[in-house]
Amino acid sequence: MKKQIYIKNAFILTMDKNSQVYQSGEVLIEDDQIVAVGHIDPALVKPDAEIVDATDKIVMPGLINTHVHTSQQLGRGLGDDVNLLTWLHERIWPYESNMTEEDSYISTLMCNLELIKSGVTSFAEPGGQFVSGMAKAVSQTGIRGILAKSVMDCGEGLPELWQKTTQEELEVQEADIKRFHNTANGRVKVWFGLRTIFNATDDLIIRTKALADQYDVGVHMHVAEIKEEVEFVRETRGATTVQHLENLGVLDKNFLAVHTVWLTDEEVEIFKDRQVKVSHNPAAAMRVLGFAKVPHMLKEGICVSIGTDGAPSNNRMNMIDEMYLTSLIHKGWRLDPTVVKAQEILTMATINGARTILDEENQGSLEPGKKADVIIINPNTIDMLPLHDTIANLVTSMHSHNIESMICDGKWIMKNRKVLTVDEDAIIAEAKERAKSIYKRAGIVLPDRFPTV
Ligand SMILES: [Zn+2]
Structure with missing residues (x-):
């Protein structure tokens, strides 16, 4: 019946x-x-x-959050008032590399609770530590999650645990797809991840795209997030990030580019031609000091959706706040109150989210x-x-x-x-304990803001 x-x-x-x-x-x-x-x-x-x-x-x-680090939920407050390299090397890498599978599970439960309470029925995670822990949490909370592993095969100063070969990084993702993709009545899906171009060889990028096509899934990557990234790629690969990805032949309709703050008008055209999907994360972009060309991208018909990024990048895993910020910041820097209208923002947070995660057939309206x-x-x-x-x-x-x-x-x-699906009070209690324990294991010491007694 x-x-x-x-x-x-x-x-x-x-x-x-x-x-x-x-x-x-x-x-x-x-x-x-x-x-x-x-x-x-x-x-x-x-x-x-x-x-x-x-x-x-x-x-x-339901709202669709197209970029949220569920594994970073217990790291809220670890990255305030510091530059991106301090944020990454001294706070986030030590934190994430000290997480266990159970930590990943509790962190995702906690994150899902915040998503549910702010109206999110579906999200995309760009790369956490244990897809197994995340998948278990999503299957229990009852919402939809596209999961990915944090993937890196090169780069300075990586924790020893994360020093992997290209082949190893690809094999573990294929294993995750075989085990978890389309589980929980189709609510759990698994994509390929590429963290940033600082930590991805060309070989990894090219093979990732080939495997994503083979498994009919997407690729989720941070792209042109900070000015230094574009300069780094220009020095090491002779082109800007987007131009280099275009040269590698990986930009396509199943490519989800996050942040895209430092794009030239020519690169916006490349995104349009290749039907690349964009996740706009206004709070995180403001933190690393940049304004994504959202009004221009929308005008060009690029599919732009909205994401919160992770707790240490934003501190509010709340799509409603991100919608509000999206409505404000582009009017401000463009000196034009008519750009990025309310109905466009609702489109970005719903149907464009569904297009971004390649599931317009089932979600978004x-x-x-x-x-x-x-x-x-x-x-x-x-x-x-x-x-x-x-x-x-x-x-x-x-x-x-x-x-x-x-x-x-x-x-x-x-x-x-x-x-109704999980015990909120029990999860909060467990999350508090685990957050303390990871912080201690990771050896992170936050400076005293004010002298304490
Ligand atoms: Zn991110």
Whole structure:
């Protein structure tokens, strides 16, 4: 017997190709799929359907975070007020290289909780330490995750544990794909990762793309993140990062380029021609001092989505905050309040996210035949009312606490702010202990901000 959930009386934002909105509409879910949206024929609703009255609520597709380091969740606060090389060599590498598989699992659970509470039903992880630990966590929390291993085959100062050959790095990823790809009813997927061009040989980059094509998955890589990266590639390979990747023949529609802060107009054209997907992470970009050419990329029709990056790069694993930042910073540096409009930001956070992770067929909008990934928003709070312009309010005045409930893959993940799939209090308690223990093992010592007694 197929189980139905019938949501009614809601303001519905479908994010379909016509950007259809219903002032008072319905969504009918059957098992893991959406079967009808809008003004629904009552005959479709079975007598035993679960009825959800969403009067005065907003219903929309779950948000898609296209770049989040789930394994770094317990490292929040390790990277504040330092430059990128100190961040990487003295804080993050020691932290990550001291994680166990169980740490990776708890870190991902903790990260997933924050994602769920901020409306995210689907995310892409660029490269954590243990895909096994991450996959276990995602299968339990009930949302969707594209996972990848942190992959590096060259570079100065790498911890001994991470000094691997190209062949070793590729073999372990293939093993992860065979073991975890398309598990948990298809919610867990595995892609290939390339951390940055500082730590990837040309051989690794070329072979990674070939294997991604063979397994029909994507490649997730940080690209043109800082100015020094572009200078490094120019010195060592004779071209800018994007031009070099183009020369290697790896830029394609299954290539997810993250940050892309330091791009020339010619490189934006290359992305457009190759249908490369872009993840814009505004908070992380601001930290390393750069403005991605998002207004230009959107105008060129490049698929730009939004990501939070990791906890030590942003400290807020919250897509709602990233939407708000995206709405502000481009207006500011372009001196033009009309760029990157609210509806474009909602597109970036939903359907463009689905395109970015190569799953537009199943995610990113509320349409019959798609997976039932739905959030219910309660806007009736002091900081979100009144709703003169509901679309703008979703970007400019919504907060995590407005995300009331979530369904993913047809199952309730959160109801009235309570996560139903895992024990939130137990995870928080365990995460606190593990964070302390990794910090100690890694030998990281943060400077005293103020003298303590
Ligand atoms: Zn990142």
